Amino acid sequence: MPTDRQTMIEIRGVSKFFGSFQALKDISFTVRDGEKVVIIGPSGSGKSTILRSINRLESVDSGSIIVDGMNVNDPKVDICKVREEVGMVFQSFNLFPHKTVLENLTLAQTVVRKRPLHEAREISMALLEKVGIAEKASAYPAKLSGGQQQRVAIARSLAMNPKVILFDEPTSALDPEMIGEVLDVMKTLALEGMTMVVVTHEMGFAREVADRVIFMDHGSIVEEGTPEHFFTAPTHERAKLFLSQIL
Amino acid sequence: MAQTPNTQIKIEIGEGAAIPVKSDAGLFTAWRIAFFGAILTCCYLAFVKPDPYLEIFRFVPDGILVTFKVTVGAILLASIIGLVAGLGRISGNRIINGTASLYVEVIRGIPLLVQIFYIYYALGRFVKIPDMLSAIIAMAVCYGAYLGEVFRAGIQSIPKGQMEAALSLGMTRGQALRQVILPQAFRVVLPPIGNEFIALLKDSSLVSIIAVSDLLRRGREYASETFSYFETYTVIALIYLVMTLFFSKLISLMEERLNADR
Numbered sequence: 010m011p012t013d014r015q016t017m018i019e020i021r022g023v024s025k026f027f028g029s030f031q032a033l034k035d036i037s038f039t040v041r042d043g044e045k046v047v048i049i050g051p052s053g054s055g056k057s058t059i060l061r062s063i064n065r066l067e068s069v070d071s072g073s074i075i076v077d078g079m080n081v082n083d084p085k086v087d088i089c090k091v092r093e094e095v096g097m098v099f100q101s102f103n104l105f106p107h108k109t110v111l112e113n114l115t116l117a118q119t120v121v122r123k124r125p126l127h128e129a130r131e132i133s134m135a136l137l138e139k140v141g142i143a144e145k146a147s148a149y150p151a152k153l154s155g156g157q158q159q160r161v162a163i164a165r166s167l168a169m170n171p172k173v174i175l176f177d178e179p180t181s182a183l184d185p186e187m188i189g190e191v192l193d194v195m196k197t198l199a200l201e202g203m204t205m206v207v208v209t210h211e212m213g214f215a216r217e218v219a220d221r222v223i224f225m226d227h228g229s230i231v232e233e234g235t236p237e238h239f240f241t242a243p244t245h246e247r248a249k250l251f252l253s254q255i256l
Numbered sequence: 257m258a259q260t261p262n263t264q265i266k267i268e269i270g271e272g273a274a275i276p277v278k279s280d281a282g283l284f285t286a287w288r289i290a291f292f293g294a295i296l297t298c299c300y301l302a303f304v305k306p307d308p309y310l311e312i313f314r315f316v317p318d319g320i321l322v323t324f325k326v327t328v329g330a331i332l333l334a335s336i337i338g339l340v341a342g343l344g345r346i347s348g349n350r351i352i353n354g355t356a357s358l359y360v361e362v363i364r365g366i367p368l369l370v371q372i373f374y375i376y377y378a379l380g381r382f383v384k385i386p387d388m389l390s391a392i393i394a395m396a397v398c399y400g401a402y403l404g405e406v407f408r409a410g411i412q413s414i415p416k417g418q419m420e421a422a423l424s425l426g427m428t429r430g431q432a433l434r435q436v437i438l439p440q441a442f443r444v445v446l447p448p449i450g451n452e453f454i455a456l457l458k459d460s461s462l463v464s465i466i467a468v469s470d471l472l473r474r475g476r477e478y479a480s481e482t483f484s485y486f487e488t489y490t491v492i493a494l495i496y497l498v499m500t501l502f503f504s505k506l507i508s509l510m511e512e513r514l515n516a517d518r
Contacts, residue, residue, distance in 0.1 A: 066420050093426035103421035107439050116435060117425035162421075169425060 014042040016075075017173050017204050018063060023072030025058060032058045033069065034228040040173070045205045047215040047236075050225035051251060056208045059225070060175050063206065064088075064095045077172055093121060096166030096174035100181050102158040104150040110137065110161050111146040114168045122169065129168070136164040140194050156187030160194055173204040180211055212256060216240055224248045291501040294494050301491070308484045312475075312491045319474030320495065326391050326470060327457045333396035334456070335449075338403025343433075345408045356404065363401035369462050371398050376466045391463035399456050406452065410445035411437055443514050450507030454500050461496070471495060 018040040025033040033055050040046050048056045061067040063074060065081050065088050074081040079091050105113050114133035118124045124132070137143040140160040142153075150158055159179055166174055176195065180188040192214050199205060199218045209215065215222055215236055222239040224232040224247075232239060232248045240256075243249050301309040344356025363371070375394040379385060385393075414437050422432035464473035472492060479488040 064424055066424065089426050089428055092424055095424070097421075097424035099417055099421060101415075101417050103415075103417035105418065105421070105436055105440075107443070117422075117427060120431050120435060121426040166425070 014044070016040070017042045017044070017077060018206070019073075019075040020059070020063075021073050021075075023059065023062065023069045023074060025055075025062065025067065025069045032228050033062075036072070036228075036230060038223060038230065038233065040204060040206055042172075043202045043204055044220045045199050045207070045218050046221050046223060047219040048206065048208045048223045048225060049210065049212070049215060049251075050231075054225040055228040056225045057177055060177055060206060060208050063175055064092050064097060066097075089121070093169060094172045096169060096171035098159070098162050098166055098174060098176045098179045100178040102150075102155070102162045102182070104158055104162055104165070106150050109147050109149055110142070110153070113150065113161060114165050117165075118168050133164070133168055136167050137161070139167075139197075140164045141190075154187060155183045156190045159183065159187075159191045163191075163194055163198075167198075173206065174198070176205065176207040176209065178208050178210070180209065210255070212240070224251065226251070287501060287505065290497065291505070294497045294501070298491070298494050298498075308482060308487050309491065311482075312478055312484075312488055315478045316471060316474045316491065316495065319469060319471035320499075322388070322469055322474075323457070323460050323471040323499075326388065326395065326460045326463055326468065327453075329388075329392040330395035330399060330460070331453050331456055333392060334399035334403050334452075337396060337400025338407050341400055341404025342407025342411060345404060346411060360401045360404055363398055368395075368398050368459055369465065372462055372466060387467045391460075391466060391468045395456060395460060395463065399452060402452055403449065406445050406448045407441070410441035410448075413444050414440050446507070446511055446514065450504070450511075453507070454503055457500055457503060458496065 016039050020039065021037050023033055023036040024031065036055075036059055038046075048060065050056045058067055062069050063076060063081065069082060076091050077094050079086050081088070081091055104110075105116065108116060111130065111133055114136060115126065115129040118129035118132065119126055122129075134143060134146065137146055140163060142157055142160050142164070145153060145157060145161075150161065153161065163174075163179075179195070180191050183191065188211070192211060195205070195207070195214070196218055205218075207214070207219075219236045222232075222234060222236050223230055224239065224243075224245075226247050232243055232245050239248070240252065243252060298313070302313055341356045341359055344352050345360065347353045347356070366374075372391065372394040375397065376387075376390045379390055379393070418436055418440065419429075419432055422436040423429070427435065460470060461472040464470050464476065469477075475488045475492040479485045482488075
């Protein structure tokens with residue numbers, strides 16, 4: 010685990026309530042530049058909620074989240090600036106269905122980053138090449154398979170040159186035969202040194218790519234450590250139980 | 257898949273003429289029979305019995321133009337009011353939301369005929385505006401409330417993930433609305449807006465009650481001079497029918513083009 014690198018995301022004592030239900034209980038962890046952190050846990054454990062609060066798609070009730078030096082929950086901080094640096098890939102892809110694949114990639118580049126269209130197009134085509142889907146540039150998302158759509162979604166978030174990418178169960182909506190192609194793209198990104206926070210049920214991916222695994226249950230972090238430690242010798246009963254059910 | 261199946265059953269019956277779609281073969285045929293039947297009937301009547309039918313056809317065209325102007329003017333103004341009202345109804349700001357909701361509730365609770373009288377005479381107390389403009393404003397204020405609800409429903413029908421995806425790319429809420437949500441919502445609202453448009457065309461006959469010489473009023477003028485009430489209203493009804501059917505066809509063609517790339 011690289012310890013000399015600077016902190017990219019710092020989460021301290023974060024709690025969140027949905028009504029009287031406490032979704033997050035005093036969550037703290039940090040993600041350093043270039044680090045790959047995989048968050049796992051049963052459904053309803055709060056893993057997606059904490060991920061979505063990093064770019065304030067969810068607000069939190071207490072605690073602080075600092076991303077690249079910006080306090081996400083400070084009303085004085087322009088949240089758009091934070092989000093420009095934090096890419097996000099969703100379970101349901103969320104491509105813009107009224108725009109072509111290429112337009113999906115160029116939109117935020119031109120509107121947010123203010124790049125000239127021709128430059129945005131060049132960057133986009135290079136990224137589509139990279140995720141292996143350049144021939145679909147002028148197609149509409151509905152014409153693509155789930156795996157292809159998710160690869161486009163990854164390329165779309167890369168087009169903003171984010172400093173970190175959040176993956177919210179990126180393969181959970183995919184047919185089994187398409188999971189591999191998406192994971193391959195994610196592994197390539199990991200090898201290139203992208204900072205990644207990944208919520209997933211893909212234990213093979215976690216084992217292979219993660220620098221650190223965070224196991225959550227009932228809104229708390231139950232266990233945190235290297236994949237070797239977590240998968241071979243988990244300390245907590247709940248982590249053991251979860252692994253025995255899933256592996 | 258992540259999308260949950262839509263289990264809510266919706267019955268959508270607009271107040272306008274049904275918009276003919278190719279998938280509904282019965283309706284498509286009915287549209288043809290009604291449209292060409294109405295035109296043929298008009299031709300037949302004018303040819304076989306030129307007095308009074310040809311006379312009537314010569315007398316009412318200015319009325320058609322007025323009806324058309326009122327309808328188009330009102331739909332344009334109503335769309336702007338409706339978009340503002342619709343965005344207001346989904347706004348998180350309490351005052352904006354409350355104002356928009358109040359507008360919708362009040363307007364929808366008052367008959368259009370009463371609104372036309374009210375706006376005509378109420379406006380007349382403060383400013384002197386042309387009768388036609390007053391008619392357009394009255395229709396637009398009324399239909400703005402209906403269209404507001406259509407826009408609200410259209411915007412809310414777009415999955416939440418679309419806004420989240422746009423925001424997560426660093427867009428502001430306004431940019432996300434303009435670039436991502438509204439273009440998609442537009443496709444959804446086009447059929448109901450088309451229905452409102454046709455309903456508005458028909459309701460525009462109400463403005464004949466104030467001093468606007470629309471199609472119906474021209475008919476009344478002719479009929480009261482010649483006492484040929486039956487013949488006149490036959491023609492008026494046929495002309496309204498041809499117009500509404502024509503527009504419903506136009507809207508279905510627009511829909512087809514919009515959906516061509518999907």
